Amino acid sequence: MAKLLIIGAGGVGNVATQKCAAMGVFSSITLASRTLSKCDEIAERCKSRHGVTVKTAKVDADNVPELVKLIKTTESDIVLNLALPYQDLTIMDACLEAGVHYIDTANYEPQDEAKFEYKWQWAYRERFEKAGLTALLGCGFDPGVTNIYCAHMGKHAFDTIRNVDIVDCNGGSHGKAFATNFNPEINIREITANGRYWEDGTWRTTKPLSVSQTFDFPGVGERKMFLLYHEELESLCQNIKGLKRIRFWMTFGETYLKYLDVLQTVGMTRIDPVKVGDVEVVPIKLLKEILPEPSSLAKNYTGKTCIGCVVEGEKDGKFKRQFIYNVCDHAECYTETEGQGISYTTGVPAALTAKLLAEGVWKKPGVHNIETLNPDPFLAEIGQWGLPWQIVDLEHSVA
Ligand code: NDP
Numbered sequence: 001m002a003k004l005l006i007i008g009a010g011g012v013g014n015v016a017t018q019k020c021a022a023m024g025v026f027s028s029i030t031l032a033s034r035t036l037s038k039c040d041e042i043a044e045r046c047k048s049r050h051g052v053t054v055k056t057a058k059v060d061a062d063n064v065p066e067l068v069k070l071i072k073t074t075e076s077d078i079v080l081n082l083a084l085p086y087q088d089l090t091i092m093d094a095c096l097e098a099g100v101h102y103i104d105t106a107n108y109e110p111q112d113e114a115k116f117e118y119k120w121q122w123a124y125r126e127r128f129e130k131a132g133l134t135a136l137l138g139c140g141f142d143p144g145v146t147n148i149y150c151a152h153m154g155k156h157a158f159d160t161i162r163n164v165d166i167v168d169c170n171g172g173s174h175g176k177a178f179a180t181n182f183n184p185e186i187n188i189r190e191i192t193a194n195g196r197y198w199e200d201g202t203w204r205t206t207k208p209l210s211v212s213q214t215f216d217f218p219g220v221g222e223r224k225m226f227l228l229y230h231e232e233l234e235s236l237c238q239n240i241k242g243l244k245r246i247r248f249w250m251t252f253g254e255t256y257l258k259y260l261d262v263l264q265t266v267g268m269t270r271i272d273p274v275k276v277g278d279v280e281v282v283p284i285k286l287l288k289e290i291l292p293e294p295s296s297l298a299k300n301y302t303g304k305t306c307i308g309c310v311v312e313g314e315k316d317g318k319f320k321r322q323f324i325y326n327v328c329d330h331a332e333c334y335t336e337t338e339g340q341g342i343s344y345t346t347g348v349p350a351a352l353t354a355k356l357l358a359e360g361v362w363k364k365p366g367v368h369n370i371e372t373l374n375p376d377p378f379l380a381e382i383g384q385w386g387l388p389w390q391i392v393d394l395e396h397s398v399a
Pocket residue numbers: 007008009010011012013032033034035038059060061062082083084085087105106138139140141142143144181182183186294295342343345346
């Protein structure tokens with residue numbers, strides 16, 4: 001049985017650690033993060049809800065020697081990185097040095113530039129392959145489950161996929177005027193960047209939040225969604241053969257956008273340092289400190305999320321359009337894990353990925369985006385761990 005080290009005790013870490021504890025496939029689980037008390041709180045939940053002891057530790061995931069020491073002292077076989085995208089490369093370096101497998105849910109971003117790309121992590125391919133180690137990238141919901149949905153549609157439902165629209169709706173309400181559902185810094189950097197989609201072999205750029213339309217989300221209803229760039233587009237456009245276009249859409253409420261506009265206009269979303277007296281302050285980091293912690297939103301969250309892929313293409317010479325998706329209820333997530341729906345939809349697939357790697361089902365030396373793996377074992381189990389999926393025919397395309 002494998003020993004698992006989870007790094008990051010935020011909203012996603014809370015859900016994933018509890019799910020890993022419930023899975024019964026790890027001989028030991030250690031949860032490490034910057035703030036030890038947050039790890040202890042989650043470990044307590046694992047004990048009281050699942051009767052499983054989770055060890056805890058304090059670690060600075062920006063520090064490779066500290067990480068290597070922790071991996072070695074805990075004798076871990078797999079590291080599940082649920083800290084921030086800034087820590088991806090240091091954790092991958094530590095995994096290589098200590099000789100263990102690696103999983104994450106978000107691709108690397110430099111702190112000083114709002115730019116997320118796989119090139120930094122894909123550069124580790126040869127080193128992981130030579131070491132006989134597996135690194136699985138983007139194993140949350142989107143990226144993650146959405147990649148697996150595409151793999152499933154390509155394998156079982158379509159002969160050729162032509163168009164994919166990934167649609168992400170949080171139809172829930174947390175009762176706060178303004179808050180983000182996952183790390184505010186990462187979230188705001190993503191939304192305020194230019195939109196981008198891939199068509200006919202090239203990338204097309206749009207101004208931030210300038211392209212929108214309404215979509216009828218099962219379980220939620222009609223919502224306005226906006227075209228964004230999202231990291232899974234980069235690997236999916238390479239891995240789906242015959243693809244013509246792939247886009248990503250996310251819903252936002254009017255109030256959220258109004259607050260975001262004001263924060264941007266006054267400069268609170270800037271990522272460069274500003275002098276305040278003798279100290280340098282990065283406005284978006286200050287904003288993160290004063291906004292509610294995403295995990296604190298869970299208690300009063302109501303409503304549902306709906307995330308999925310609208311896929312168009314051909315089957316047996318005929319045009320076909322289908323929607324593969326999951327609907328998740330915030331309040332049910334809270335009852336089960338004390339987490340909210342966004343943390344839950346990310347933490348469950350991350351935990352299942354760790355299980356499949358531990359069982360050897362998804363062991364494949366190198367660095368991989370998960371649409372290149374067999375989707376069947378993942379989709380056979382994900383429903384049982386809390387994220388059931390379904391496929392429906394769609395009458396209308398995403399315009
Ligand atoms: P949180 O901010 O709630 O949690 C991040 C955790 O990482 C915190 O506990 C934080 O510590 C810890 N951390 C940050 N820096 C360090 C460091 N240098 N050393 C050790 N620990 C550190 O974020 P979420 O849980 O919401 O998100 C976790 C990850 O999941 C992010 O990378 C996010 O981008 C990704 N994500 C992916 C999604 C997907 O579908 N693929 C969707 C949503 C999120 P502290 O508590 O002390 O601040």
